[in-house]
Each structure stands twice: as structure tokens, then as C-alpha cells.
Amino acid sequence: MSTAADRRTVRHLPLALVLAMLWAPWVPLVLRAFTDSWRFPAVLPERMTLRGFRTIAAPDSGVFEGLVLSLEIGIAVSALACLVGWPAGRALGTYQFRGRRAVQALLLTPVIVPALAAAMGLQILFVRLGLAGSPPGVMLVQLIPAVPYATSILAAGFANLDLDYETQARVLGARGPRRLLAVTIPLMRGPLVAAAVMAFLISWSDFLLALLIGAGQVKTLPVQLFAAVTATDTTVAAAVALTMVAPALLVMAAAAGPLARLSQANLGKGPL
Amino acid sequence: MNHRRCIPALVAVAALGLTACGADPATGARVGSISTAQGWDAVVSAAEGQTVNWYMWGGDPTLNDFVNGYLADRLEPFDITINQVKVSDTAQAIDTMLGERQAGRSTDGSVDLVWVNGENFATGKQADLWACDWAQHLPNAALFDFGDPAVAMDFGVPVDGCEAVWQQANSALVYDSEALDESDVASVTSLIDWAEAHPGRFTYPAPPDFTGSMAVRTLLYDTIGGPDDLTGEFDESAYRDAVPALWDRLNDLEPALWRGGETYPQSQDQVEKMYADGEIDAYFTYGPGAVGDKVAVGVFPDSTREAVLAGGNIANNSFVGIPGNAAHPEAAMVLANLLQDPQTQLALYKAEGTYPGIDLARTDRATRDEFADVPRSPSVLPLERLLADAQPELAGAYVTRIEHDWKSEVLQR
Amino acid sequence: MTGLRAVRPRPVRLTRRRGGVPVALLLAPALTVVVVFFLGGISYAVAQSLGYQPFIGRHELGLAAYRDLAGDPAVRASFILTLRVALLGTAIAAVLGTSLALLVHRLGRGRRWAITMAQANLAVPHLVGALAIGLLLSQTGLIARLAHAAGFVGAPRDFPGLISDQYGIGIVAEYVWKETPFLTLLALNALGRGTAQLGDAARVLGARPWQRLRHVTIPAVLPPLAAGSVLVFAFAVGSYEVPYLLGRPYPATLPVVAYQYHTDVDLTYRAEAMAIAVLITALSVTALLAFLGLLGRIARRPA
Numbered sequence: 001m002s003t004a005a006d007r008r009t010v011r012h013l014p015l016a017l018v019l020a021m022l023w024a025p026w027v028p029l030v031l032r033a034f035t036d037s038w039r040f041p042a043v044l045p046e047r048m049t050l051r052g053f054r055t056i057a058a059p060d061s062g063v064f065e066g067l068v069l070s071l072e073i074g075i076a077v078s079a080l081a082c083l084v085g086w087p088a089g090r091a092l093g094t095y096q097f098r099g100r101r102a103v104q105a106l107l108l109t110p111v112i113v114p115a116l117a118a119a120m121g122l123q124i125l126f127v128r129l130g131l132a133g134s135p136p137g138v139m140l141v142q143l144i145p146a147v148p149y150a151t152s153i154l155a156a157g158f159a160n161l162d163l164d165y166e167t168q169a170r171v172l173g174a175r176g177p178r179r180l181l182a183v184t185i186p187l188m189r190g191p192l193v194a195a196a197v198m199a200f201l202i203s204w205s206d207f208l209l210a211l212l213i214g215a216g217q218v219k220t221l222p223v224q225l226f227a228a229v230t231a232t233d234t235t236v237a238a239a240v241a242l243t244m245v246a247p248a249l250l251v252m253a254a255a256a257g258p259l260a261r262l263s264q265a266n267l268g269k270g271p272l
Numbered sequence: 273m274n275h276r277r278c279i280p281a282l283v284a285v286a287a288l289g290l291t292a293c294g295a296d297p298a299t300g301a302r303v304g305s306i307s308t309a310q311g312w313d314a315v316v317s318a319a320e321g322q323t324v325n326w327y328m329w330g331g332d333p334t335l336n337d338f339v340n341g342y343l344a345d346r347l348e349p350f351d352i353t354i355n356q357v358k359v360s361d362t363a364q365a366i367d368t369m370l371g372e373r374q375a376g377r378s379t380d381g382s383v384d385l386v387w388v389n390g391e392n393f394a395t396g397k398q399a400d401l402w403a404c405d406w407a408q409h410l411p412n413a414a415l416f417d418f419g420d421p422a423v424a425m426d427f428g429v430p431v432d433g434c435e436a437v438w439q440q441a442n443s444a445l446v447y448d449s450e451a452l453d454e455s456d457v458a459s460v461t462s463l464i465d466w467a468e469a470h471p472g473r474f475t476y477p478a479p480p481d482f483t484g485s486m487a488v489r490t491l492l493y494d495t496i497g498g499p500d501d502l503t504g505e506f507d508e509s510a511y512r513d514a515v516p517a518l519w520d521r522l523n524d525l526e527p528a529l530w531r532g533g534e535t536y537p538q539s540q541d542q543v544e545k546m547y548a549d550g551e552i553d554a555y556f557t558y559g560p561g562a563v564g565d566k567v568a569v570g571v572f573p574d575s576t577r578e579a580v581l582a583g584g585n586i587a588n589n590s591f592v593g594i595p596g597n598a599a600h601p602e603a604a605m606v607l608a609n610l611l612q613d614p615q616t617q618l619a620l621y622k623a624e625g626t627y628p629g630i631d632l633a634r635t636d637r638a639t640r641d642e643f644a645d646v647p648r649s650p651s652v653l654p655l656e657r658l659l660a661d662a663q664p665e666l667a668g669a670y671v672t673r674i675e676h677d678w679k680s681e682v683l684q685r
Numbered sequence: 686m687t688g689l690r691a692v693r694p695r696p697v698r699l700t701r702r703r704g705g706v707p708v709a710l711l712l713a714p715a716l717t718v719v720v721v722f723f724l725g726g727i728s729y730a731v732a733q734s735l736g737y738q739p740f741i742g743r744h745e746l747g748l749a750a751y752r753d754l755a756g757d758p759a760v761r762a763s764f765i766l767t768l769r770v771a772l773l774g775t776a777i778a779a780v781l782g783t784s785l786a787l788l789v790h791r792l793g794r795g796r797r798w799a800i801t802m803a804q805a806n807l808a809v810p811h812l813v814g815a816l817a818i819g820l821l822l823s824q825t826g827l828i829a830r831l832a833h834a835a836g837f838v839g840a841p842r843d844f845p846g847l848i849s850d851q852y853g854i855g856i857v858a859e860y861v862w863k864e865t866p867f868l869t870l871l872a873l874n875a876l877g878r879g880t881a882q883l884g885d886a887a888r889v890l891g892a893r894p895w896q897r898l899r900h901v902t903i904p905a906v907l908p909p910l911a912a913g914s915v916l917v918f919a920f921a922v923g924s925y926e927v928p929y930l931l932g933r934p935y936p937a938t939l940p941v942v943a944y945q946y947h948t949d950v951d952l953t954y955r956a957e958a959m960a961i962a963v964l965i966t967a968l969s970v971t972a973l974l975a976f977l978g979l980l981g982r983i984a985r986r987p988a
Contacts (some may be wrong), residue, residue, distance in 0.1 A: 015788040018781060018865075019802050021660075021865040021966070025817035025862060028827040032820055036417045039550035039572040040841050041833035047570060055333065062340070088715035091708045093962045112916055113969045114923025116940055118726030119961035120947060121733060127375040133368075133382045134729050140722065173926055197758060205810035212947075215368050215384060217325065222812055227358050231331040232544040233571065238820070241813040246937045248808040261715040367948040374738065374952065381904040395950040456854035531846055536932040538849075549825040551841045683935050684758060 033238035052225040052239030081199035085150030091159025133217035159190025193258040322603035327365035328387035330358020381597030407436035412612035428667025431469035435591035442658040444560035451553035457579035457619030460494035475530035479675040483540040506669035561625020565650025734959035750956035762936035770853040771921035774860030782868030855931035919969035
């Protein structure tokens with residue numbers, strides 16, 4: 001017997017399978033975060049616990065400090081990337097000038113070419129300048145991927161911006177700063193939020209640059225998570241992992257609107 | 273001695289009344305007469321308000337808690353803060369120091385103290401990265417017999433006061449008594465027999481992992497009948513005589529190992545995780561004392577036991593060293609001294625089962641009793657058993673060479 | 686991907702700059718970051734790979750590091766593994782991403798929940814992904830346990846070694862898991878723009894489903910998907926934490942070997958580490974150029 005419902009189920013089976021595949025890794029990760037003893041071949045945990053979260057909540061664990069440090073660095077990277085990306089985005093999105101294509105290509109290269117070589121090359125200079133092993137040093141290298149992303153998002157935003165509003169405001173006598181605050185920024189709110197979120201997430205997820213330049217001294221959350229994953233206690237590692245995912249998801253959810261419009265403009269988040 | 277390297281250490285050394293770096297080049301690093309009480313007070317007061325950037329292997333949560341809890345609390349009266357920099361391999365700390373050397377940063381370095389021994393210490397010493405001639409002047413130096421090779425030498429390299437003893441590490445085999453019985457863990461041969469009968473249930477981390485390297489040397493000792501043929505400085509012909517049988521044995525063992533020996537775990541942590549998950553039944557460790565804690569919290573099964581294989585176990589001391597360009601050498605020295613404090617050693621023994629690095633015979637009776645009274649997990653071997661057949665380490669050059677050749681002779685084969 | 690000129694949502698109205706701040710000044714901060722840190726860093730890595738170590742007084746240059754690389758069996762194996770893992774991860778993610786996009790697109794009005802479901806992993810750091818994939822696929826992972834419960838597997842070693850395996854299956858799985866949603870989104874956006882009407886028109890004109898796919902859907906999806914794939918490939922070539930956590934000591938991928946050499950206490954390995962980093966850069970630049978060439982060919986092709 002083949003009913004319409006059956007047919008629909010069959011029709012959606014491939015979709016359900018792919019989605020299940022994308023969600024499957026969460027099952028052991030979440031279970032593991034609340035599990036103490038889970039030896040093979042038990043399918044379900046033998047003993048549930050909050051030990052993982054208690055361990056990282058303890059004042060000595062350093063995970064909370066790592067969270068705060070990652071937030072600070074992330075916000076700084078985000079703000080700087082937007083500040084630097086704004087004028088460049090304006091230039092690329094609004095004006096025609098000689099060498100525009102070349103500048104655009106140059107600014108996009110770090111989106112594609114990994115920053116590994118640059119960070120490795122810079123490391124010794126940063127050591128000499130006293131920037132290695134310091135949060136500002138890590139922040140600076142994280143700008144390498146963050147600025148190009150922010151710039152291209154803002155450039156796309158400016159390209160779609162109706163300049164007539166600005167002209168109107170100028171004609172009506174609004175001065176530069178006033179015009180910026182009252183007209184341009186509100187009009188650019190979407191791309192600006194998207195750029196800020198992207199830059200933040202780049203910083204938030206970065207491990208390798210923090211490792212190379214931070215030299216183990218800048219203990220951002222990813223650095224702590226890596227240490228936890230390579231250590232023996234998987235329960236703690238899973239708990240740190242969930243702690244790290246939560247803010248990223250919150251930021252994504254909060255900025256869902258601008259990010260959705262951003263993807264309309266065909267600017268993917270990129271493989272962070 | 274390179275004078276540039278000495279500038280920051282000089283402050284501390286001067287405070288101790290030492291002349292390590294400003295020594296007459298003709299006689300080398302001479303240690304001047306020291307008025308201990310006054311000198312030490314000067315170190316302590318210079319250390320006030322400093323933060324010690326302590327680079328150490330950070331894979332052990334209990335130890336991390338000890339550092340950031342107990343030790344941090346005890347440093348509070350000195351107005352010293354600990355910044356524990358967790359590294360997955362001590363070589364990273366040496367690398368940071370070398371990087372600073374390479375960048376010409378001879379003062380104000382980012383590393384103040386390193387938990388170190390063996391080849392990493394040797395590398396640092398060879399590159400002249402350490403501040404030296406301070407360890408024997410710590411107030412707690414009285415708790416050591418500096419004539420004892422275990423204190424004066426580190427993997428065959430003279431310590432020369434460039435590092436201060438902290439812990440003692442005795443290797444042991446950890447096993448699940450539900451999978452292996454005592455006859456299986458009697459000797460290396462019986463262990464190999466067991467592994468061959470139960471393929472895939474045993475492995476060791478790929479050297480240069482510290483413990484993996486020890487596992488290989490344990491088999492080496494067993495293969496050539498102890499370390500006697502390879503004592504002293506590195507000798508190429510002795511080495512060439514010793515190793516072929518070892519490589520044969522390790523390659524023969526491969527089919528019995530995890531993944532049929534076609535690959536090895538990256539680290540000791542991964543090995544312990546596999547044991548916790550029930551993927552393997554036995555592994556070698558340098559930290560048998562820490563096993564009790566893992567059983568207690570349920571990470572390891574209750575049936576976990578330890579054994580010393582016939583032929584003995586490899587033992588060493590681990591130390592803390594201060595880089596020559598350390599920014600806070602005074603605070604690092606105060607911490608090094610605190611680490612040797614009998615109460616610290618006792619607290620660490622209680623927390624972790626870490627065996628004391630100090631000579632207990634030099635402590636007072638009350639302290640010895642306190643050590644004896646610490647309850648011991650049934651999973652963990654008593655100290656006497658671990659010390660009974662302790663074998664010394666080989667010179668660092670042998671160790672490095674074995675690790676290097678293991679890659680081409682075993683891993684990449 | 687706007688900068689790659691894959692697709693533009695709206696025609697850009699570019700005006701000539703009149704008065705105000707010169708364009709060069711507007712661009713200066715962003716260009717400084719890219720030129721000084723990125724290009725400068727890479728140049729300095731190249732210089733160091735050639736043996737330039739000014740702070741310890743070494744200024745003579747040479748190709749020794751590159752010769753060492755060519756002769757190093759660990760590096761040769763690593764090069765092949767890296768290419769294989771990156772290509773495989775990208776290809777599978779692209780196929781899965783496109784399929785998922787087509788499946789979701791077909792849902793019509795009800796696709797919103799499916800898009801949300803498919804998107805959720807976008808913000809998840811790769812480190813978390815590596816841990817989760819390990820917990821799922823290892824020989825004591827959840828799937829191995831389920832296989833045991835179903836009676837397929839006795840001991841962990843009976844389950845295929847998918848993590849720390851010779852072929853980097855675990856690494857590929859993580860890339861696929863994390864990048865499929867990204868490529869799905871790119872494909873979905875391409876599908877959303879006008880292909881529906883074109884498809885309808887094609888249907889009305891009597892095009893078979895296969896022809897519609899061939900002549901309408903694929904041309905619309907291909908350019909952004911290719912652009913995204915270049916990103917994924919370049920990322921995979923330069924990724925460290927995923928292959929470290931899910932790979933094995935030998936062979937390891939290029940970034941893992943580069944970091945290992947970079948942190949070797951024997952400083953002579955530094956130049957070799959830099960050379961590997963340069964090699965990684967060259968690989969991703971090659972992918973980028975190949976993509977741009979391909980795009981040029983597509984653009985020139987008569988419609």
C-alpha cells in the first residue's frame with residue numbers, strides 16, 4: 001500500500017539522512033560532557049555527572065578567564081576589522097578608480113590563502129617586539145583573516161547602498177559626522193552587523209594563529225580546548241567544547257537577520 | 273658563559289651574593305661565598321609583586337589544580353603570582369626560549385620557570401639557555417644529597433645548579449586486572465606473550481613522546497640485559513651494537529599492538545584516554561601515583577593495577593629550570609624553593625601520589641610519618657616496590673638518537 | 686564571494702570620487718593590514734625558508750631547506766596526504782552540499798526549518814568538530830558501540846579504524862561535516878536567484894528533468910560552488926588542529942609537520958618549517974589561480 005504520506009516519507013528520506021549525518025556528532029559530544037564513565041561497548045553512558053562543568057567552573061580551571069579573554073580579543077578584532085574595513089568597503093563599493101580590481105583581489109587573498117605562513121614568518125618579529133605571547137599580538141595576527149572578510153562584506157553593503165539618501169542629507173545640510181550617524185550607519189546596519197559577527201567568529205574559532213603567536217601564553221578558549229582535548233579527561237574536554245560553542249551560536253542567532261541577508265548577497269561565512 | 277644571557281639572572285644571582293655570570297672567564301662560573309640568610313631574604317624581597325610564567329606539561333588536571341590552588345595560595349604571602357603556561361610537550365618551552373634567543377631577546381624573556389628534564393634540559397644547556405649555579409643555594413637544598421647521581425646528573429648531563437629537583441618519576445606498567453593476571457605482567461617477555469595472544473590491546477605513544485620513549489627504552493633494557501652496556505657518554509659503537517635486536521623486537525611486536533602497529537598514538541594522553549575508553553588493557557606510565565585518582569573519579573576501572581616488570585623500572589628526577597633571560601628569576605627561585613618544601617612534597621603526594629623528589633631521610637621524623645600515613649589506592653604500587661629495582665636513565669644523546677631512529681626503523685617501516 | 690565576482694545581487698553603481706577623502710586614504714588602513722602583516726609575513730617566511738636569520742647573524746641565502754624537503758620522506762608522504770585529504774574533503778562536501786541544497790530547495794515554502802537545520806554547524810569551531818567526530822567515529826566511538834550492540838563488532842579493533850587512519854578518513858569526515866553546510870548555503874542562494882522561473886520556463890518548453898539540471902541548475906550553481914570549494918580546499922590545506930587531532934604521527938599533513946619542525950628544539954629545522962609553510966601557501970594560491978582561470982573560461986563560453 002502506498003499512501004501519499006508514505007510517498008512523502010520516501011521523498012524526504014535523503015534529506016533526513018543528510019541532516020541526520022550533520023547532526024550525529026552532537027550526540028556523543030553532548031552525552032560525553034555529562035558522562036563520567038563510558039567504557040566500550042556501553043551505548044549509553046553508565047554514570048551521568050556534572051563533573052566536567054564543575055571542573056571548568058572552578059576558579060582555578062582558567063576556562064572562565066579563557067572565555068573572557070576570547071571575548072575581549074574577539075570584540076577587539078571585530079571592532080578593529082570594522083573600523084579598518086569601513087573606509088575600504090566604502091571605496092570599493094562606491095567608487096570607480098584605477099586599480100580597483102587589483103585592490104579588491106589583494107584584499108581578498110587572505111580570505112583564501114591560509115595565514116599560517118604569514119604567522120610563522122611574523123612570529124620571530126613579534127618575539128622581538130614583545131608582541132609574541134601577548135593578547136595584542138594575537139589580536140593583530142587575527143586581523144589578517146578578519147579585515148578582508150569585513151571589508152568585502154561592507155563593500156557589498158556599500159554597493160547596494162542607495163547613495164541618494166546621503167546626497168539628500170548633504171543637501172539638507174547634515175554635516176559629515178552627523179550624516180554618518182544619522183543616515184549612513186543606519187542604512188548600513190545589516191552589513192555592519194554581519195561584518196562584525198564574521199570578524200568576531202573568525203577570532204573566536206582561531207586556534208593556530210593564537211598558538212603560533214600566543215606561544216601558549218595567551219590562553220584563549222580554543223587554546224584551552226585544544227589542551228583539554230589532548231589531555232586524558234574527555235568529559236572536561238566535551239564540557240569546554242560546549243562552553244565554546246554556546247556563545248558562537250548565540251551570536252549567530254542574534255545576528256540571524258543580517259547574516260541571512262548577507263548570504264542572500266552570496267557572501268558565505270567561509271570555512272573558519 | 274655568554275654574558276648577554278646572564279643579565280637578568282645576574283639580578284637574582286647578585287642578590288644571592290653569587291657571581292655566576294660575572295665570573296672570571298679563566299676559572300669559569302665560580303660561585304662566591306654566600307651568606308645564605310641575607311642573600312635569600314634579598315631574593316624574596318626582589319620577588320615581591322612578580323608573576324612567575326611557569327611553563328609545564330599541562331595534561332594532568334589534578335596537577336594543574338595543585339599548581340593553581342595549593343601552590344598559588346602558598347605564594348600569596350610572598351606576593352607572587354603563578355601564571356601556569358600549559359604546554360603539551362616541554363620542547364615547546366625550550367622552543368620559546370630558543371625563539372627568543374633567535375630574535376635576540378636576551379632579557380625580559382617570557383619564560384621564568386620550566387618543568388624539565390632529560391633531553392630538553394640538555395638542549396637548553398647546550399644552547400646556554402639556562403641560568404645556572406643557583407639550585408644548590410636554595411634554602412631547601414639541604415634536603416638533597418648532591419653527591420647522589422640522581423640529583424647531580426640529569427639523563428647523563430651534569431645539573432650544575434641550572435635546575436632544581438622537584439619530583440621523582442618511576443615508571444610502571446598500568447593494567448586492567450580483569451584482562452591480565454599477575455603472571456602476564458611478570459616480565460617484558462610475558463607481557464609481549466600476552467599482547468600477542470590478545471592483539472590490539474596494548475600500545476605505546478610514538479616517541480619522541482616522553483613516555484613512549486621510556487617504553488622503547490624499557491624494551492631496550494630488557495633486550496640487552498639492563499642499561500650497563502650504555503652507561504656514560506654517548507658511544508656510537510656501543511649504540512650500534514645494542515639497537516638492532518631492539519628494532520627487530522619492536523617490529524616483531526607490531527602485529528600485536530593497537531592498529532596492528534601500523535600507527536601509534538600521538539601522545540601519552542591519548543594512550544590513557546584509550547585505556548579509559550576500554551580500547552587497550554595496559555600501558556606504561558611515568559606517573560604511577562596519579563592512577564589512584566583516575567580510578568577514584570571513575571575514569572579508570574576499579575580493576576586497574578600496576579606492576580614493575582622483572583628487570584626493573586626506569587626512574588628519573590624531574591626538575592625546574594630558570595632561563596637565563598627570565599624576566600622574573602627571583603620569583604622563579606622562590607617558587608622552586610617552595611616546590612622542594614617537605615609540606616609541598618607531601619601535599620603533592622597526597623593529591624597526586626607523586627613521589628617526593630627530596631631525600632626523605634633528610635627530613636624530620638614527623639614528616640616521614642606523615643608520608644607513611646598517606647592512604648594509598650589499591651590500584652597503586654607502594655613507593656618501596658617502585659624503588660626496589662629502579663634503573664637509571666641513559667645519557668640524553670642516546671635517548672634522542674633512539675627516538676630519532678625509532679621513526680625510521682619502526683614507524684616509517 | 687562578491688570580490689570573486691561570482692555573482693552580484695544588484696548592479697553596482699560606481700561613481701567617480703568627487704572631493705572629500707581621497708580613495709587611497711580610505712583604502713590605506715585595510716591595505717596596511719594586508720600588505721604589512723599578510724604579505725610582509727609571507728615574505729619574511731620565504732626569507733627565513735631561504736636561511737635568512739638576521740638576529741643570530743645569518744644572512745647567507747640558499748635553497749638548502751627546499752632540498753631537504755624534497756629528500757625528507759616524512760614531507761613527501763605528508764604532501765600526498767594533505768592533497769588527498771583536502772581534495773577529497775572538498776569534493777565530498779561539494780557533492781553533499783549541492784545535493785542537500787537541491788533537496789532543501791525542493792521543499793518550497795517549508796524549507797525554512799531545513800535551512801536552519803543545515804546551517805547550525807556553520808558557527809562551530811573546527812576544534813569542536815574534531816572532538817565530536819572523534820567521539821563518533823573512533824574505534825570506541827558511538828558508531829562502534831552501536832555496531833557492537835547490533836552484533837557486528839566484538840572488540841573495538843574489529844571496527845574499522847576511521848580515526849588516526851592511513852588515509853585521513855577522520856580528517857575528511859570533519860571537513861565534510863563542517864563545510865557541507867557552507868557549500869549548501871552557497872548553492873541554495875544560487876538556486877534561489879531566478880533559477881525557479883528559468884526552470885519553469887524550461888519545463889514549459891518541454892525540457893526533461895535531466896536537461897533542466899544540465900542547462901539551468903548546474904550553470905547557476907557551479908560558479909558560487911566552485912568559489913566556495915576553492916575556499917574549502919585552501920582552508921583544508923592550511924588547517925592544523927583537525928589533522929593533528931584526527932590524524933596520526935606519520936604521515937601527518939603539511940601544517941602539522943610544519944608546526945612540528947617550527948617548534949623543534951633543533952633550530953636548523955626552522956628553515957624547513959618555513960619552506961613547508963611556503964609550500965602550503967603555494968598550494969592554495971595555485972587553487973585560487975586555477976579557479977580564476979576556470980571562471981574566465983566559463984564567462985567567455987557562449988551561452
